Amino acid sequence: MNPEIGHYALVLSLAVAILMTVIPIWGARSGDEALMRVGSTLALVLAGFVSLAFAALVSAYVQSDFSVLNVVENSHSAKPLLYRITGTWGNHEGSMLLWVLVLAVFGALVALFGTNLPARLKANVLGVQGSIAVAFLLFILLTSNPFTRVVPPPAEGNDLNPILQDIGLAIHPPLLYLGYVGFSITFAFAVAALIEGRIDAAWARWVRPWALAAWGFLTLGIAMGSYWAYYELGWGGWWFWDPVENASLMPWFAGTALIHSAVVMEKRDALKVWTVLLAILAFSLSLLGTFLVRSGVLTSVHAFATDPSRGVFILGILIFFIGGSLALYALRAPTLRQGGIFAPVSREGALVLNNLLLTAAAAAVLVGTLYPLALEAFNGEKITVGPPYFNLTVGALMLPVVFAMPFGPLLAWKRGDLAGAAQRMMAAFGLAIVAGALALWAQGGGPLLAPFGMGLAVFVVIGAAVEIVERAGFGRLPAATAFARLRGLPRSAFGGALAHAGIGVCLFGIIAETSWNAERITGVKVGGSFEVGGYELTLDRLEPRNGPNYRDLVGVFSVRKGGVDAGTIESAKRLFTARNMPTTEAGIRTIGFSQLYVSVGDELPGGAVGVRAYWKPFVTLIWIGALIMALGGVLSLSDRRLRVGAPKPAKKPKARPGPDADPAAPVPAE
Amino acid sequence: MTRKGRRLLLISGALGVLAVAAGLVLFALSDTIVFFRSPSEIAAERTAPGTRLRLGGLVKDGSVVKSDNTHVRFVVTDGGGDLAVNYVGLLPDLFREGQGVIAEGTMAPDGTFTADSVLAKHDENYMPKEVADALKKQGVWKEGEGKP
CATH class of the missing domain: 2.40.50.140 (Nucleic acid-binding proteins)
Incomplete structure (x- = not known):
């Protein structure tokens, strides 16, 4: 496909996005239904044109069209097909185009599936979505055009940064963008509600599926990014508190708070003003993340192809949308009527606590991430805020959240019974203490972090199961009745419990890996061995191998435990010939939930090679836990009450306004 | 408890959490920057x-x-x-x-x-x-x- 077609499609997208911003909002103001309906059509057309532009860029990459500057700088004809495709977004321009593509597709989904939305709300939502598209399309066309030609075209490209030549590039950025940009929908809903000056429990029900979907994608995106960095960088670390990681964690905290406060708003008509603010914050933090990652103002280990001059443009977009929406919020929020009172000890109270602590954690991460920038602007002093800061603040704020998590769902709405909930948690308490004692015995005394953390993790997982058992009524009711009630429980109940259990699983992995990992750095010759984490590794041979666009020096290690053969591990030093750039290909052997991790370094004088080996107990639980969380999100999404396009509860002759009007949901045990 | 009393409790609780968080942030920042x-x-x-x-x-x-x-x-x-x-x-x-x-x-x-x-x-x-x-x-x- 011709790159000019792509460029032309982008310009057309901009024109469509401008119309999409103006017409539906105008229609909503003047009450003209025809103008409001145009919004849906324009959203679909926008998605079509942006897809066309994206397809043009992908095709330039696949065909290795070296007359396009972006392809020359980031591709190579010897690169395997998969990396030619993923290389499309492995650079600044293509990555921004992917961002806009996701934005346009989300807008189209609202147009297609938002059939039950009131016309005015839908028109305003699409209008806001269109305005975000205008800003980012302008950014691409004015500063980051991926279709710029180069004359004369070179015969060969510069190749993609070897670290990005990995399946991770196919998975991580799209998932992360689906999460980041997914929050643009909740943002658009919030701004639309503020424009109208009207908001009710139904609003929360429309917003929740989008918030849940964005949150699920963001959870997966962060987890996959973490695993990718873990095996690709060769240091065995899975979280560095790097600015780029923090940038993705902040919207995650805000989004997690949002999906919880939206429940309160939907069921009890309370926390309206707060939920709207969270919806604005989640996307604002996503925009901030995009700015931090794309501008390179902060030194990051994950920053690729950054450009400070273009960062200023994103900063402008940031100020416009965050400032504009917060100003609108300040203007309109006082007019939103509050409803639904509740006692401090109640389901609402627990969710408020969750929200407070999650937002405080997001704020702590924000301060730690931006403090170096502020201090440098203030007195020129260059500092870094390292892991100790984040571990302390986020750890201390998350501890009560995690501890309170199993209690929340057991408390009743309006007024809860904490003593009763604690009583029902006795089984979980007991198992947690047993787990803690086992952990203490396993490490033979010593620091209490591991026993305490593992006890807490077990408490959370069992607590999630207790919630389901309690709601079904096992123990209180005859088994047959309880089973019937279990089947009747809404899917969102299982989804919530599953996501909570995922947190526990993830916490278990984090605590086990941090407390019990073993590291060994040594020089080893062929035939030599060393020990790590109870395993004996022998370097059998070093052999050169050739790949399509690289050369490997592979170290083959045989693994033995207690004299018994436990397989082999291959780890390589890989040299990408196009850029003459070496990378480390870590060798990983998964044993149960634990991993042996080996990376080979440079050759040392005397014929040995440097080797870094780790024993990482239960490390895979960190990512498995995140997968379980996302699965919980999917399960909640499939709840028929939340399904996009589910029938409105308007069938009832006189739907009671307010919290209890929820006839669409089978509610056996609320 | 009255509606006003509940709101007061909620707001003071929120301020309490914020104060603790702010204290944590300041303490950690003074101690861990490089x-x-x-x-x-x-x-x-x-x-x-x-x-x-x-x-x-x-x-x-x-x-x-x-x-x-x-x-x-x-x-x-x-x-x-x-x-x-x-x-x-x-x-x-x-x-x-x-x-x-x-x-x-x-x-x-x-x-x-x-x-x-x-x-x-x-x-x-x-x-x-x-x-x-x-x-x-x-x-x-x-x-x-x-x-x-």
Whole structure:
């Protein structure tokens, strides 16, 4: 496909996005239904044109069209097909185009599936979505055009940064963008509600599926990014508190708070003003993340192809949308009527606590991430805020959240019974203490972090199961009745419990890996061995191998435990010939939930090679836990009450306004 | 409890959480930040042994000495001053003589620097911002020139 077609499609997208911003909002103001309906059509057309532009860029990459500057700088004809495709977004321009593509597709989904939305709300939502598209399309066309030609075209490209030549590039950025940009929908809903000056429990029900979907994608995106960095960088670390990681964690905290406060708003008509603010914050933090990652103002280990001059443009977009929406919020929020009172000890109270602590954690991460920038602007002093800061603040704020998590769902709405909930948690308490004692015995005394953390993790997982058992009524009711009630429980109940259990699983992995990992750095010759984490590794041979666009020096290690053969591990030093750039290909052997991790370094004088080996107990639980969380999100999404396009509860002759009007949901045990 | 009383309780609870969070942030910030220094700054300040720092500059040409037990010694320079660095471990893939590097660690009593982590970038065209600024200050590298 011709790159000019792509460029032309982008310009057309901009024109469509401008119309999409103006017409539906105008229609909503003047009450003209025809103008409001145009919004849906324009959203679909926008998605079509942006897809066309994206397809043009992908095709330039696949065909290795070296007359396009972006392809020359980031591709190579010897690169395997998969990396030619993923290389499309492995650079600044293509990555921004992917961002806009996701934005346009989300807008189209609202147009297609938002059939039950009131016309005015839908028109305003699409209008806001269109305005975000205008800003980012302008950014691409004015500063980051991926279709710029180069004359004369070179015969060969510069190749993609070897670290990005990995399946991770196919998975991580799209998932992360689906999460980041997914929050643009909740943002658009919030701004639309503020424009109208009207908001009710139904609003929360429309917003929740989008918030849940964005949150699920963001959870997966962060987890996959973490695993990718873990095996690709060769240091065995899975979280560095790097600015780029923090940038993705902040919207995650805000989004997690949002999906919880939206429940309160939907069921009890309370926390309206707060939920709207969270919806604005989640996307604002996503925009901030995009700015931090794309501008390179902060030194990051994950920053690729950054450009400070273009960062200023994103900063402008940031100020416009965050400032504009917060100003609108300040203007309109006082007019939103509050409803639904509740006692401090109640389901609402627990969710408020969750929200407070999650937002405080997001704020702590924000301060730690931006403090170096502020201090440098203030007195020129260059500092870094390292892991100790984040571990302390986020750890201390998350501890009560995690501890309170199993209690929340057991408390009743309006007024809860904490003593009763604690009583029902006795089984979980007991198992947690047993787990803690086992952990203490396993490490033979010593620091209490591991026993305490593992006890807490077990408490959370069992607590999630207790919630389901309690709601079904096992123990209180005859088994047959309880089973019937279990089947009747809404899917969102299982989804919530599953996501909570995922947190526990993830916490278990984090605590086990941090407390019990073993590291060994040594020089080893062929035939030599060393020990790590109870395993004996022998370097059998070093052999050169050739790949399509690289050369490997592979170290083959045989693994033995207690004299018994436990397989082999291959780890390589890989040299990408196009850029003459070496990378480390870590060798990983998964044993149960634990991993042996080996990376080979440079050759040392005397014929040995440097080797870094780790024993990482239960490390895979960190990512498995995140997968379980996302699965919980999917399960909640499939709840028929939340399904996009589910029938409105308007069938009832006189739907009671307010919290209890929820006839669409089978509610056996609320 | 009245509606007003509940709201008051809620707001005071929220303020309480915020105060605790703010206190935590300030305490942690005062305790855990690490300053960035270039070799010439360290020479000028006579930094005390045991101080934790991030050292940045270029790896001096011909200065890297490896021994067979993964102990590495190299010199970081910013054009105005040199500092010898000791490090035990594997060097990052893009660690090269003449390239930008950031090492985090402490000053040793003998005036050398003991690094516990060494960072080079993952993109060969990319120079850490702190290092670029330090080099500009010493006049070794000016904006717009090819990167060293």
